[in-house]
Every structure is written in structure tokens, then in C-alpha cells.
Amino acid sequence: MKDSPMHDTSTTAIRSDRLSALRTQMLAEAEITSVQNQSLIQSRREQICEAALSLFLEKGFAATTIRDICARSGVNQASIYDYIANKNDILRRLLNQLWFREDVSTLPIILLDENLSLEDAFEKYFRESWSMKRDGTLLAYRCVPHMQAEDRRALHAREFAVMKDLSDQLAPRLGMHSDDQRLDIVANLMVFLSAFGPMRDWLIRDIPDEVILRTISAGAAAMVRSLADQTQT
CATH class of the missing domain: 1.10.357 (Tetracycline Repressor; domain 2)
Structure with missing residues (x-):
């Protein structure tokens, strides 16, 4: 049996707009401009985030180091900061992708x-x-x-x-x-x-x-x- 609908159209529209606005709010990701090749940036960030996610879930955030992420992702430690700012920046990007996914x-x-x-x-x-x-x-x-x-x-x-x-x-x-x-x-x-x-x-x-x-x-x-x-x- 369906529940009795008691919404009016105007209220529903207001709520829908508010929800839509809410879903556009993300955690602030670092702006990094040292690399201009956008496809390379995207590819490297995906490698880094994929590796970091598996490590965060296996070892925990605190126990995971940037060195661990580099080793798992295959991204050189000397260049990783061309794509992410730090470990917290990786976490923000992951939460935006996975927790706030649209x-x-x-x-x-x-x-x-x-x-x-x-x-x-x-x-x-x-x-x-x-x-x-x-x-x-x-x-x-x-x-x-x-x-x-x-x-x-x-x-x-x-x-x-x-x-x-x-x-x-x-x-x-x-x-x-x-x-x-x-x-x-x-x-x-x-x-x-x-x-x-x-x-x-x-x-x-x-x-x-x-x-x-x-x-x-x-x-x-x-x-x-x-x-x-x-x-x-």
C-alpha cells in the first residue's frame, strides 16, 4: 500500500532546488598548475587516488604514507606533488568522488x-x-x-x-x-x-x-x- 501523498507542488519544487544546490557542494580540492597536460593530470590522479583508496581501506589513513601511495600507484615520489597537494588532498578528492557521487x-x-x-x-x-x-x-x-x-x-x-x-x-x-x-x-x-x-x-x-x-x-x-x-x- 502506498503512503498518502501530502506534498504540494510548490513545496516539492523548493525542496528539490535546495537538494540540487546542496549536491553541488564539494570538499575543496587543491589547485595545482605545474603540469599543463590535462589528460596526463587526470591519468596520474586516477592512479594516485586508486592506490590511496586501497591503502586507506587496508592500513588506515594515518598509517598510510605518501611513499606507500607512490609505491602502489607507480607514480614517482619526486613528481607526485605535480598532481596532488598532500595526503589530505587525496582524501578530499576520494570523498568527492565516492561519498558525494552524484x-x-x-x-x-x-x-x-x-x-x-x-x-x-x-x-x-x-x-x-x-x-x-x-x-x-x-x-x-x-x-x-x-x-x-x-x-x-x-x-x-x-x-x-x-x-x-x-x-x-x-x-x-x-x-x-x-x-x-x-x-x-x-x-x-x-x-x-x-x-x-x-x-x-x-x-x-x-x-x-x-x-x-x-x-x-x-x-x-x-x-x-x-x-x-x-x-x-
Whole structure:
């Protein structure tokens, strides 16, 4: 059964615009102009970032050195700074590519489709997040403590805004007031559940992916709807 749509067109358009603007905000990458050949820059940065990602996930950000990245990527240590500024610059580029990737919809954007039930919306969100943002999720959760202060602030601001946008989308679906703080808690939990696949499914590898996906989606939808039931009683 579909949830009763309660959005008006103007509100949806405003929210859509706000989400669109939010998704264009990235972590600041260093501007490096010592090499003019753009195809070479792109190729070398891909080598460097690919090697760094595997090392960050294997050894951790703090334990990985530039020397390690050079050895894994095949880029000479004497020239690596022609393509990246430092290790933090590599992390910013990776998070922009993997955590903020634009081809994976956020849950607030998915919920703009009023024809989707909560179960269907959550299933679509978790499916895309668990499959397409797996490395980005692992990287973000493992590396946040090592990020520069300004990068943590930028990451926090973007994640907080996504959480608030999700609250905005859930409120009319559940017939709740947008200022109800429980919506923020549930919205934060939904985003946290998007990390379940990458961070916890190694413990239940004998269970089919579709079973895990449907179970989590159904449980999340039931929990969200329980807020509306509590409000009405």
C-alpha cells in the first residue's frame, strides 16, 4: 500500500532546488598548475587516488604514507606533488568522488517520488548506497577522525542538511509537524542504516542480499510509521 501523498507542488519544487544546490557542494580540492597536460593530470590522479583508496581501506589513513601511495600507484615520489597537494588532498578528492557521487540518489530525493511507498523508497536507497557507495562509506567512516577541521565542518554541514531535508520529506508523509524532533532522530538513523551493508554485512554473508535488503527496508518503514501511530494516539 502506498503512503498518502501530502506534498504540494510548490513545496516539492523548493525542496528539490535546495537538494540540487546542496549536491553541488564539494570538499575543496587543491589547485595545482605545474603540469599543463590535462589528460596526463587526470591519468596520474586516477592512479594516485586508486592506490590511496586501497591503502586507506587496508592500513588506515594515518598509517598510510605518501611513499606507500607512490609505491602502489607507480607514480614517482619526486613528481607526485605535480598532481596532488598532500595526503589530505587525496582524501578530499576520494570523498568527492565516492561519498558525494552524484549518480547515487539521496533518500530525500528518492522520497520526492510520491508514488513510492516507504518500503520501496528505502529499498531503492539502501540498494544504491550499499552497492555503489560501498568504498565511499567505508572511507568516510574510517577517515573522518583524521580529516582537517575545515573538511569535517563541511562534511558535517552537508550531512546535517541532508538529514533535515529527509525530515522535511517524512513529515507530510506521516502527518507530523515538521518541527517534531523525532523526525530528525529517525532521519539520522536512516542515513546510518545506509552504512549497514558496507560495514556489517560481512557477518551475515550466508544470507542472500535481497533478503537482507527487504528485511532492513521493511523494518525501517515500520519504525518510521510507528512515529505517526504514536502521534495520533
